[in-house]
Amino acid sequence: MSEHLTVVKHPLVQHKLTLMREKDTSTASFRRLLREISLLLAYEITSELELTTKKIETPLCEMDAPILEGKKLALVSILRAGNGLLDGVLELVPAARVGFVGLYRDPETLQPVEYYCKLPGELEDRLTIVVDPMLATGNSSVAAIDLIKAKGAKHIRFMCLLAAPEGVARMKEAHPDVPIVTAALDECLNDHAYIVPGLGDAGDRMFGTK
Known part of the structure; x- marks a missing residue:
């Protein structure tokens, strides 16, 4: 995967x-759709x-059949909204190892602060897929990947539902x-760092909070 940004144009993803x-x-519908779309993005x-x-036996004969090579994948969710994408990817790759990074934005400096990392x-031997629905300013995604690289990860991909040009440039x-793999590159960020046209706050819409 050489391109820095891949927008998945599949009709089901866009629908x-x-x-x-x-x-x-x-x-409930938002959560279900997020799980479904995450399966398609994970593909x-x-x-x-x-x-x-791997040499296997089918009911008819022996054959050398293709099988994934190397260590199990690592999936890392940026809390909390990342968990909505994580569920779908885990359905596709159930043996993957899973990690979590928790960040919040300092109200004074507006910089991301780590509060949880497991x-x-x-990681140096695994492909690591980092998931977060919204790539807005890019600050929290960059901070999360800084942490993941510090723990040894060398082969990282980032999966999101929506991206803003500002976040893509920052990354x-x-x-x-x-x-980066995403379903859409939207127009811009507004004054509150929300993606426009976007879909609002993915975490709030997923968990029914305000």
Whole structure:
């Protein structure tokens, strides 16, 4: 995966994203759609996993069949909204190791502050997929990937539902080696750092909070 930004144009992805953007979509529907869309995005972000072969027996004969090579994948959710994308990816890759990074924005400096970090071991040998629905300013995503790299990860990809040009630029500046897969590149950020046209606050819409 060489391109820095991949926008998944699949008709089902775009259809489900439109339903999620609508302000009247219920919390239950939003959660279900997020899980479904994360499966489709995960299909794209895992499309270049390395394969080896394994000798197996089918009911008819022996064969050398393709199978994933290397260590189990690592999935890292940026709390709390990342968990909505995590569920779908885990359905596709149930054996993956899972980590969590918790960050909040300091109201004075507006910089991300870590409050929780628990990551799988041997990250240097794993492909690590970081998930967070919204790539807005990019500050928390950059901070999370800083932490993950500090723990040894070398092969990282970032998966989000929506991206703003500002966040994509910030990520490219800080982590040019981390490809981004998203369902849409939106227009801009507003004065409150919300993605426009966007879908509001993904965490609030997913968990029914305000």
